[in-house]
Amino acid sequence: MLTPFKTHIDANFSFLKGKKLLIACSGGVDSVVLSFLLKKLGFNIGLAHCNFSLRGKESDGDETFVIDWADKLSIPVFVETFDTKVFAKDHKLSTQMAARELRYQWFAEILRNFKYHYVATGHHADDDLETFFINLSRGSGLQGFTGIPEINETIIRPLLPFSRSDIVAFAEENNLKWREDSSNTSTDYLRNKLRHDVLPEYKKATENLLSSFQKTQNYLKDSQDLIEDYMALVYKLAVTENVDGYTLHIEKLQELPHTKAVLYQLLHPFGFTDWPAVSDLLHAQSGKQVFSNSHRLVKDREELLLTKIASNENQPDNTTERKEILIQKNTSEISRPLHMEFHPIDRIGTIDSSVIYVDEKKLIYPLTLRKWREGDVFQPFGMKGKKKLSKFFKDEKLSLVAKEKIWVLCSDSEIIWVVGYRADDRFKVSPETTNILKIRVKK
Known part of the structure; x- marks a missing residue:
């Protein structure tokens, strides 16, 4: 297997030359063989092992095994213990998804802090076949059938062309030891049921299944590439980014x-x-x-x-959208829900959509900043009559999404400013104005 693996690396992973590789090592046969092969080829490698604290002493035994294996290879090893069930509960995730998120977050930290270039995982051809059937059961589109990607940003999977039987045979030939995860024998999970009950029978009934499957996947990848090229044209024709x-x-x-x-x-x-x-x-x-x-x-x-959809992180106070924000006299600045400044000035300066100038003596404090409502009316600057905001938005050709983001600044019940769009004529500065207030919104 060493020779075909080297040929595969030379042909498809030549960019790895001179790069530092971090191998995700569970202690299973796949990651043990992957680390052995890459070490044999002279790569600069290290191991990263996650103890998810899900199998008690067995998890601790895996950790000890990986540390010993790194010592035998004379390479660095990184080990981290996670309270996976607590993380899953706190983030409302399944245990499997929690473990995945913890694993890849930690890998990214190691790459960043220790100058590794890629994370190599031990996914192989049988994993790819199982994923195909899982996606089939979920009603996936074509993209779900094109297989596990060999290269996905900083994640590489050099063993994908090789079957599990190839990997086990190589491990046995080279007297390599590995750990068996007892949870892999359970058929409670769909992947394990496919692995133990469904696919072995399918392989018996279908000659050279993995080889035929890989050919089919190559055809599907070509079709997916064709679709992506077509969609690039569609995007230019029918989609606008804003x-x-x-x-x-x-x-x-x-x-x-x-x-x-x-x-x-x-x-x-x-x-x-x-x-x-x-x-x-x-x-x-x-x-x-x-x-x-x-x-x-x-x-x-x-x-x-x-x-x-805005997340709570983007809206620290998610009730702000429904509140009226009161702005007292002599307030110079507010930061939420909009960043606004209020400054007395002597003369009118530059006017644009982010700035208005008003006669402060016409204002009744506290001012109110709120979302616009159906039925709101104002007197647009430069006009004598009033206009409903809904009609103003229609004339301005604002989208539903843009209208949802509109705030109005009010004095008592009267609108001073449709913020970022139009001031109200009733509060404008006149020759008789003695106190000018500049109001600015920072975008």
Whole structure:
């Protein structure tokens, strides 16, 4: 196996020459063989082992084994112990997902702090086949069938062309020792059930299954590449990127063949799964919405607006959106929900969308900063009559998403400023004004 492995590395991982590699080592046969092979080829390697504290003494035994194995190879080893169940509970994750998140966060820290270039994992051809069937059971699109990527940013998987039987045979031939994870024998998880019950029978019934499977995956990858090239053209034609996210132009999308498939390709990276609801938005009334865990898709006239759902980290006080913020006289600055400054001045300076000048004697304190409401009216600067904000927004051609972000600054019940858009004429500076207040919003 050493010779074909070297050939594979030379052909597909030549960029690793001179790089430091961190090997994710559980103590299982895959990571033991991977570290042995890379050491044999002269790479500068280190091991990283996660003790997830899930199997008691067995987990501790794995940790001891990996430390001893690193000592035999005369290479550095990094070990970290995690309270995985507590992390999973705190972050509302499954144990498996919690372990994955902890593992890759820690790997990234090691790469950053110890100047490693890549993390190498021991995924092999049987892992790839299992993942294919897992995705098949979940109704995956084509991308889910193209396999585990050999290279994914700083993660590399050099053993993917090799089967588990190849790896075990090589370990036995070279008298290598490894640890068996007892949880891998359980069929409670879908992957283990496939590994122990389903795929062995499938292999018996299908000659050279792994070889045929790898050929099929190569065809699927070519098809996926073709789709991605096509979608790059679609993106230029039908999608506009803006400060709030993305705008999908419905008319342009409907001119394309297979519109539903195009929508899937555009939106599946953002976590959407309810594809009938997404497709229905094309013909829905304005304001209709569909959500993924991270994004929102909303119909707005002849457009679909894709925006990220704000997290609590981005909104430290998530009740601010519903509150009225009071601004007392002589306040010079506020930082939430908008960063605004209030300064008395002697003369009017430059005017743009971020600045207004008002006659302070016309103000009734405290001023109020709040989100706009249906029924709000104001007298736009330069006009004699009043106008509903909803009509003003329509004239300004604001999207639903843009309107949701509008704040108004009020004196008593009267709007002084549709912040960032238009001041109210009733509070403007006149020749009789003696106290000028400059109000500025920092974007």
